[in-house]
Amino acid sequence: MTQWTVHGTRRIYESEWMSVDLDDVEIPDGERFEHHVLRLPFASTAVVVVRDEHVLLMWRHRFTTDVWGWEIPAGRLEAGETAETAAVRETEEETGYRVRVEPLVTINPLNGLSSHTTHVFTGTDAAKTGEHDPAEAARVEWVPLDEIPGLIRKGLVPCGITLAALTTYLTLTAWSGPPSGPRRAG
Template structure:
């Protein structure tokens, strides 16, 4: 097996949200070069909230891409917070629903340039505790699960983490 070797790291930007490093790497054929790496100090969570044959989605705008799309609730873990607690907290803050969570999958959404990890959960037994956060979503809606493939084909779910979460949930739901 061959793998890349990291000979050193030089930080070029740092904040509480992220850092950007230049890693001195060597690939298996011996070539060495600097590779940009985005490091986020806190993992994140995402939750596929399901109720019967419906999933809870948020319609939101992302200024970074200039795109609107449907997303599952997601966010970063706070200091010393478990992924499960973060998933429950983020879901309630963003959607106004409190849920119980079970692990679904853990992914590295940009593993070619980032060390970031996202823990994806399935949320069940949703209880409405308040209103959704208008800074997080223009709308929160229960969408039939059988409509998700059409949403994906139409480009209505541009978020990679949401795509991974929903695709994994639907795949495993059909195979277990």
């Protein structure tokens, strides 16, 4: 058997945003030790907003890593909120665009250390409803999808959730076409 066994959990820190636990785990060879686990009480959402072979991206700074980069709209679910509702809300709050969403993929960004889940959606039918939130992004732009691989190679998409969402979208649409129809060759 290759599954780890959890014998217990000891909470080290807790806030409304997260908790840090020490889980008493046993690995398949019988070794037992404490493993740090970050637990977030709410899942998050992220949205790859596409229109006319472009994706809506936010240029922003993250103080935690002191890095500037392109990100898709994302945020946590509020209590009682569905992932779909949160995705629409977060996109509009952060970018000033209201979208219709369809599920793309669900990921666990740090599954070796965290129980956190992010539900990623494809956003379509973007309608401008206001301005972007300057606390969320220095600017918001429609970037051609064919420029995304170059931005990734240059290290300009440092956010793991954004990177996973964009590469998943590009991979799946290369095989099946975007939600609005087949992808043009060329």
